[in-house]
Amino acid sequence: MKRRAIYPGTFDPVTYGHIDLIQRARKIFDEVIVAVAHNPGKHPLFTVEERVQLLRRATRSLRGVSVDHFDSLVVDYARRKEARVVIRGLRMLSDFEYEFQMALTNRKLSSAVETIFLMPSESFSYVSARLLKEAGELGADLSAFVPSFVAKALREKLRSS
Numbered sequence: 001m002k003r004r005a006i007y008p009g010t011f012d013p014v015t016y017g018h019i020d021l022i023q024r025a026r027k028i029f030d031e032v033i034v035a036v037a038h039n040p041g042k043h044p045l046f047t048v049e050e051r052v053q054l055l056r057r058a059t060r061s062l063r064g065v066s067v068d069h070f071d072s073l074v075v076d077y078a079r080r081k082e083a084r085v086v087i088r089g090l091r092m093l094s095d096f097e098y099e100f101q102m103a104l105t106n107r108k109l110s111s112a113v114e115t116i117f118l119m120p121s122e123s124f125s126y127v128s129a130r131l132l133k134e135a136g137e138l139g140a141d142l143s144a145f146v147p148s149f150v151a152k153a154l155r156e157k158l159r160s161s
Helices: 014-028 050-058 074-080 093-109 129-137 149-161
Strands: 004-009 031-037 065-070 085-089 114-118
Touching: 004 014, 004 065, 014 031, 014 050, 014 085, 014 114, 031 050, 031 074, 050 065, 050 149, 074 085, 074 093, 085 093, 093 114, 129 149
Parallel strands: 004 031, 004 085, 031 065, 085 114
Antiparallel strands: none
């Protein structure tokens, strides 16, 4: 049986930090499904379809990685995909409380799904999509934080909004 994990998130937009976590998870699991959450409550800049396409392009060279989207509870999605593990990233201590609360809630909803926390490389530990969008609005060069095609899509999206 393949060891399959789900890496859910908004990915608005995908960053090098996300890609780093996907690569780390892939070293542990045979298959990693990167699952884009619809999550309209977060008011994403990119549509679900755009986020899926950006992620597919960012991960196309990574074997054992697929990209999908979901609009349900992550534990229900994991069950449908026959995955027993959800990957969550912890950048800073400030992430821990929210992620821990979410992991305990998911455990209560489904004891069959475990949450595993991974830390990105130190060089990506401070990167957040929210901060990148703010910096992008002010014209910052984002090439150190996202692939060039993501930076271009972000500039275009920010210009048109």
